[in-house]
Amino acid sequence: MHTIIPQRLTIVLILAIIVYFTIILILLKDRKMNMKYSLLWLFTGVAMLVLVLKPDTIIYLKALIGVTDNMNFLFMILIAFLIMLVLSLTSIASRQANRITKLIQTQGLLEKRVRELEQKLDEE
Amino acid sequence: MNSHKTQSDVLIIIPAYNESENIENIVDEIITGYPQYDYVVVNDGSSDNTAKILKNRGYNHINCPINLGIGGAIQTGYRYAREKEYKIAVQIDGDGQHDPAYIQDIITPIQNGEADYVIGSRFVTKEGFQSSAARRVGIRFLSGLITLLCFKRVKDVTSGFRAVNSFFINAFADNYPIDYPEPEAIMDAVMRRKRILELPVVMRERETGKSSINFKKSVYYMIKVTLDIIVCRISYGIRR
Numbered sequence: 001m002h003t004i005i006p007q008r009l010t011i012v013l014i015l016a017i018i019v020y021f022t023i024i025l026i027l028l029k030d031r032k033m034n035m036k037y038s039l040l041w042l043f044t045g046v047a048m049l050v051l052v053l054k055p056d057t058i059i060y061l062k063a064l065i066g067v068t069d070n071m072n073f074l075f076m077i078l079i080a081f082l083i084m085l086v087l088s089l090t091s092i093a094s095r096q097a098n099r100i101t102k103l104i105q106t107q108g109l110l111e112k113r114v115r116e117l118e119q120k121l122d123e124e
Numbered sequence: 125m126n127s128h129k130t131q132s133d134v135l136i137i138i139p140a141y142n143e144s145e146n147i148e149n150i151v152d153e154i155i156t157g158y159p160q161y162d163y164v165v166v167n168d169g170s171s172d173n174t175a176k177i178l179k180n181r182g183y184n185h186i187n188c189p190i191n192l193g194i195g196g197a198i199q200t201g202y203r204y205a206r207e208k209e210y211k212i213a214v215q216i217d218g219d220g221q222h223d224p225a226y227i228q229d230i231i232t233p234i235q236n237g238e239a240d241y242v243i244g245s246r247f248v249t250k251e252g253f254q255s256s257a258a259r260r261v262g263i264r265f266l267s268g269l270i271t272l273l274c275f276k277r278v279k280d281v282t283s284g285f286r287a288v289n290s291f292f293i294n295a296f297a298d299n300y301p302i303d304y305p306e307p308e309a310i311m312d313a314v315m316r317r318k319r320i321l322e323l324p325v326v327m328r329e330r331e332t333g334k335s336s337i338n339f340k341k342s343v344y345y346m347i348k349v350t351l352d353i354i355v356c357r358i359s360y361g362i363r364r
Contacts, residue, residue, distance in 0.1 A: 111189075
């Protein structure tokens with residue numbers, strides 16, 4: 001059978017993916033990562049696993065897109081994934097910035113109310 | 125403190141970021157000259173002693189613990205206006221550029237129900253401080269862009285001297301553009317099909333301190349605001 005990925009490399013890659021999933025699991029277990037944001041990472045892991053276990057998909061997808069070189073194709077999808085992840089991080093950061101703004105404003109408004117209440121109490 | 129005074133219909137929102145040198149002048153001017161209006165100073169996480177001055181002078185103020193930028197500070201004011209159910213909100217800069225004498229001019233059309241959003245403009249009668257030539261080119265460009273995209277001519281798109289009715293108090297309390305919000309806020313108002321009016325005011329040169337926009341920032345300003353306006357146009361176009 002024509003192999004795209006040598007046997008030894010396949011084993012190394014599978015081990016690497018196992019380590020990858022373990023790290024994600026540990027992060028999730030310790031609540032250092034929200035499940036919501038880990039979904040993309042988990043999906044990436046599954047995609048990597050599929051490519052390693054069924055390398056034929058590479059040839060199929062490659063032909064579909066029109067890339068001739070195996071490695072080029074791998075780099076291409078790798079970069080595409082990274083761009084997607086960074087984009088999602090930017091969007092998460094923006095959402096959080098908006099939420100923090102709202103919180104700061106609310107805190108400011110509340111501080112004003114507390115300050116005025118305290119003042120009223122002092123006057124009485 | 126004006127806790128015993130009955131509430132006015134008009135709230136003046138004064139954002140202040142490191143304005144310790146100017147803030148007393150402008151607030152005192154409003155308190156003594158225009159007691160018919162309520163005001164609130166939004167201290168936008170100033171690192172100088174603005175907070176201390178506001179406290180010692182007993183001004184009506186809100187302290188944002190972290191610097192939000194002008195958009196976030198103004199929005200705090202709008203949220204306060206909504207909370208207190210003001211009918212009209214006026215925003216003026218904390219640096220003394222805007223003369224409170226013109227507040228009555230710009231709120232009159234709103235009180236009469238003739239406009240929803242009034243902009244105090246330097247360029248209608250071309251009196252008073254006109255800003256530098258380079259800035260006027262930038263302003264003209266942004267003004268032209270807005271006209272091109274939504275057929276509404278507003279000359280002084282960067283003016284921070286504005287008055288809005290309760291519709292916009294409510295809308296801006298929910299959502300106000302961040303960073304350099306002025307042109308985008310106009311675009312927003314135009315796209316909501318509200319009545320926008322531009323009235324002449326005379327602006328003074330800053331009394332002390334520096335403008336928030338220096339030369340370096342102006343490049344970022346132009347690119348950012350241009351994109352803001354275009355994105356605003358596109359997103360409203362889709363929604364419609």
